[in-house]
Amino acid sequence: MTSPSLPAINALVDVVLMDGEAYQSRVEDASGKRLTVAAPFGVASADVPKVGASMELAWVAGDRRQAVDVRLAALSREQPPRWSLEAVGSIRLQTRRNYVRGGGGEWVEVIHGGTTYTGRVIDLSEGGVRCRMTEDRFDRDDRVNLRVSLGQETITLSGTVLFVRRDPGNATYDVIITYETSELVGRAIRGYVLRREMEERRRNRESVANAG
Structure with missing residues (x-):
């Protein structure tokens, strides 16, 4: 199988900024790990990132x-x-059929039957959250409301319990809740997950560099 490579000149690409918003562009020039792209369409002048900022470049090659x-x-x-963009990591495959998942450790409040239960996020996306609770109060298809902490921001959602995995031996219960989001809330979750992912990769790179 051919190893993945950076997009060629004239390839259509998406430039994904740290807030998770994607903007369309096109490759104008390529040399090694350095790509020159047209300034992404739709980025307001006040939102143009500073030199040195991290972001993501995405494109379609074949059916991937x-x-x-x-x-x-x-x-x-x-x-x-x-x-001018410089690749700083390995090329990875994505799928549009799945939401980007990430995070972990954030607090979550699940409201059911008028009672609020507190837990911790295992991971979340624009389509659902998997959280760890200490109380056995949920069953499949329960309708619930929830509040999730995204750093300095808290979002409120309504969803349905999809799955409960009980582990009484450890007094914990993993609860998966699915929901539909507005574009505004979906963007907030997507941006938060991408920032967490980029920060983790940056820490990993720095750890490797310091170890060397």
Whole structure:
């Protein structure tokens, strides 16, 4: 199988900023790990990241969606403006059929039958959350409300219990809750998950560099 490679000149790409928002662009030039793309369409001047900022580049190759972490190496002043991006990680496969999942450790409150139960997030996405609870109060198809902490922000959702895995020996219960989100809430979750993922990869790179 051919190893994945960075997109070629004229390839259509998505530039995903740290807030999780994706913007369309096109590769104008390529040299090694450095790609020059047209300034992504739709990015307001106030939202243009600073040189050195981390982001993600995604594209479709064949029937597969691929992505790689990149760093904004330079911004051109020419017209039309261009961004110079440097790949800083390995190319990975993505699928549009699944939401990006991540996070873990955030507090969550699940409200059922007028009572609030507190737990911790194992992972979450725009489509659902898996949380660990200490009380056995949920069954499949229960309708619940929940509040989830995303760093400095708290989101409120309504969902349905999909699955409960009971582990009485450890006095914990893993509860999976699915929900539908508005675009605003979905963007908040997506941005939070992507930031957590990028920060974790950055810490891993720094750990390897320090160990060497």
